[in-house]
Amino acid sequence: EIMMTQSPATLSVSPGERATLSCRASQSVSSNLAWYQQKPGQAPRLLIYAASTRATGVPARFSGSGSGTEFTLTISSLQSEDFAVYYCQQYNNWWTFGQGTKVEIK
Amino acid sequence: QVQLVESGGGVVQPGRSLRVSCVASGFTFSGHGMHWVRQAPGKGLEWVAVVSFDGSNKFYADSVKGRFIISRDNSKNTLFLQMNSLGTDDTAVYYCARQVGSGVYYHDSWGQGTLVTVSA
Numbered sequence: 001e002i003m004m005t006q007s008p009a010t011l012s013v014s015p016g017e018r019a020t021l022s023c024r025a026s027q028s029v030s031s032n033l034a035w036y037q038q039k040p041g042q043a044p045r046l047l048i049y050a051a052s053t054r055a056t057g058v059p060a061r062f063s064g065s066g067s068g069t070e071f072t073l074t075i076s077s078l079q080s081e082d083f084a085v086y087y088c089q090q091y092n093n094w095w096t097f098g099q100g101t102k103v104e105i106k
Numbered sequence: 107q108v109q110l111v112e113s114g115g116g117v118v119q120p121g122r123s124l125r126v127s128c129v130a131s132g133f134t135f136s137g138h139g140m141h142w143v144r145q146a147p148g149k150g151l152e153w154v155a156v157v158s159f160d161g162s163n164k165f166y167a168d169s170v171k172g173r174f175i176i177s178r179d180n181s182k183n184t185l186f187l188q189m190n191s192l193g194t195d196d197t198a199v200y201y202c203a204r205q206v207g208s209g210v211y212y213h214d215s216w217g218q219g220t221l222v223t224v225s226a
Contacts (some may be wrong), residue, residue: 027134034212036151043216044151055214087151091212094165095141095153 002026002090006098012106019075021101023088028068032092035064035073038100039084047086048073078103108132108215110202115220118192126220128185128202136160136180139205141213142187144198152198155187156205169195192224 003026013019023033031051036044046055048064051071061076075082083105088098112125128140142154155166155176164176175188185202199221203213 032210032212036213043218044213045216046212046214049207049212049214089151089212091207091210095143095156095213097151097153099150 002029002096004088004092004098005088005098006086006088006101008101010102010104012104013078014106015080017106018079019078019082019103021073021075021086021088021103023066023071023073023098025069025090026072029090029092031067032090033064033066033071034089034091035062036087036089037082038087043086056098061093075103108204110215110217112202112220113216114164115200115222116224117223119226120193120224122192123190124186124192124222125186126187126200126222127187128217129137130183130185130202130204133204135178135183139211140176140178140185141203141205142176142185143201143203143213143216144166144196145201145219146195146198146199154200157185192222194224196222197224198222 003024005024032050035048038044052064056096063074065072085100085102109131112128118124143154157164157176161178173191177186199219201219202217205211206213206214
């Protein structure tokens with residue numbers, strides 16, 4: 001099973017600031033990596049697939065990068081609606097998720 | 107627009123069974139593989155099972171293999187998860203999710219989830 005490790009567990013950021021979230025795979029997943037956003041009481045929402053492609057309707061302030069085992073989600077200027085938990089998911093070999101990064105208001 | 111609506115969750119005793127459902131609308135259900143993903147209270151996401159577009163192929167996470175059965179009825183645009191021999195570790199919100207992609211697949215649409223609580 002491919003293990004996905006996200007860091008940090010919690011990220012405290014002020015509105016308007018940049019947030020950088022990391023995700024590491026235990027073995028290469030090529031570019032088969034997705035990012036999801038989840039708010040309390042809601043289902044996950046697809047943000048990024050293929051490591052760097054924004055899903056339909058996702059604002060341009062969200063960007064993804066990386067390949068192989070190291071990936072990054074960047075939110076260029078945090079808006080109030082962006083405070084949530086973010087999960088990475090590899091879909092190269094079955095499907096596994098990271099444990100999540102909570103982005104909270106500083 | 108794509109809509110997935112789960113139902114059937116509830117409280118069940120350990121060792122008993124429960125079936126949850128997911129009704130799909132807004133897309134051609136029979137053209138997509140479908141998944142169940144679960145989330146224990148306060149925890150992260152765990153993939154549970156997948157069924158191919160026509161129901162002919164099914165795969166499961168090791169944690170549920172031999173106990174859970176995924177199925178679908180394309181005539182009713184409905185996905186099912188039959189859960190047997192339930193244990194307290196199966197307590198979670200169960201989400202259905204649509205898969206998209208080419209060769210490799212990710213989840214682009216999710217239902218709102220249905221809560222299954224396994225408790226004596």
